[in-house]
Amino acid sequence: MFDIISxxxxxxxxxxxxxxxxSKSLIKAVLFLxxxxxxxxxxxVIMRAPxxxxxxxxxxxxxxxxxxxxxxLSVKKEEVK
Amino acid sequence: xxxxxGLLISVALGILIVLALDVSESFPDFGSVEVSERVAxxxxxxxxxxxxxxxxxxxxxxxxxxxxxxxxxxxxxxxSALGVALIIGSSKxxxxxxxxxxxxxxxxxxxxxxxxxxxITSLYIITHGHLTPGxxxxxxxxIASGMLLLYLAxxxxxxxxxxxxxxxxxxxxxxxxxxxxxxxxxxxxxQNFLPTGAVGDLLSAGIVPIIYxxxxxxxxSEISGVIDNFLxxxxxA
Numbered sequence: 001m002f003d004i005i006s007x008x009x010x011x012x013x014x015x016x017x018x019x020x021x022x023s024k025s026l027i028k029a030v031l032f033l034x035x036x037x038x039x040x041x042x043x044x045v046i047m048r049a050p051x052x053x054x055x056x057x058x059x060x061x062x063x064x065x066x067x068x069x070x071x072x073l074s075v076k077k078e079e080v081k
Numbered sequence: 082x083x084x085x086x087g088l089l090i091s092v093a094l095g096i097l098i099v100l101a102l103d104v105s106e107s108f109p110d111f112g113s114v115e116v117s118e119r120v121a122x123x124x125x126x127x128x129x130x131x132x133x134x135x136x137x138x139x140x141x142x143x144x145x146x147x148x149x150x151x152x153x154x155x156x157x158x159x160x161s162a163l164g165v166a167l168i169i170g171s172s173k174x175x176x177x178x179x180x181x182x183x184x185x186x187x188x189x190x191x192x193x194x195x196x197x198x199x200x201i202t203s204l205y206i207i208t209h210g211h212l213t214p215g216x217x218x219x220x221x222x223x224i225a226s227g228m229l230l231l232y233l234a235x236x237x238x239x240x241x242x243x244x245x246x247x248x249x250x251x252x253x254x255x256x257x258x259x260x261x262x263x264x265x266x267x268x269x270x271x272q273n274f275l276p277t278g279a280v281g282d283l284l285s286a287g288i289v290p291i292i293y294x295x296x297x298x299x300x301x302s303e304i305s306g307v308i309d310n311f312l313x314x315x316x317x318a
Binding site for chain 1: 139178180206214215216218219222223225226229230232233304308311312
């Protein structure tokens with residue numbers, strides 16, 4: 001049961017990583033990265049590492065995503081000639 | 082009058098929630114839960130319980146046996162925060178970064194409410210670090226993410242950065258002082274010199290909860306300081 005869930009989550013993580021690399025808009029890439037962290041939290045819980053799961057949830061999908069989003073909000077867009 | 086009404090409503094709601102949870106069968110009484118049955122049994126071993134007294138072996142390793150490593154980790158974080166402050170936070174007149182949008186009243190008030198919930202959760206994680214997964218580092222990072230939420234949702238918010246600096250220095254020095262007390266009262270640095278108590282009590286495991294609270298305060302104030310440095314800029318006079 002848990003094996004199947006782990007494989008499915010692993011495949012979704014790979015797909016999300018591919019999407020994050022290939023997406024044109026930066027903010028979407030950041031959100032895909034946050035999704036990877038969220039799924040990694042589920043994997044850590046399945047592997048019975050709740051300490052790592054809590055840290056990953058707080059730092060990986062919380063702090064880092066928020067900082068990236070704030071940075072993208074404050075960066076000015078300029079046309080490249 | 083408005084404030085009084087708000088206070089009354091929140092007190093009444095609080096009493097209602099407490100009463101509702103109190104009669105619920107699925108909610109055990111405080112302190113009567115056998116933690117050793119809930120925490121993964123494989124991680125629960127007798128030597129650790131006798132020596133350190135924490136509910137799981139991860140905490141026993143991180144704070145009990147390898148407390149000196151944890152001091153090193155906290156120092157690494159301190160040095161990185163110091164570097165950020167030296168590079169981008171050293172000028173005198175700072176102003177916070179402008180948001181591209183104007184936050185409305187609902188966003189500001191709602192973020193305050195969510196910040197309270199985040200703060201309570203992080204305090205729970207920090208103070209129960211020796212019983213449940215989590216501890217000082219994740220709890221501190223959670224406090225900092227709450228501060229980041231306030232910064233993002235309110236365009237005039239600015240935290241009291243000087244208080245954070247004092248708190249951080251105080252917590253860090255108290256960590257070292259507790260280590261030195263272990264050297265003085267027992268035999269080596271950061272050794273447990275308090276009674277370990279019964280596993281599962283809030284006040285058990287000797288110095289582990291004290292150290293976790295100090296680490297939580299230090300990490301929280303440090304990362305909040307870094308966030309403040311990131312989100313402020315020099316005023317172009």
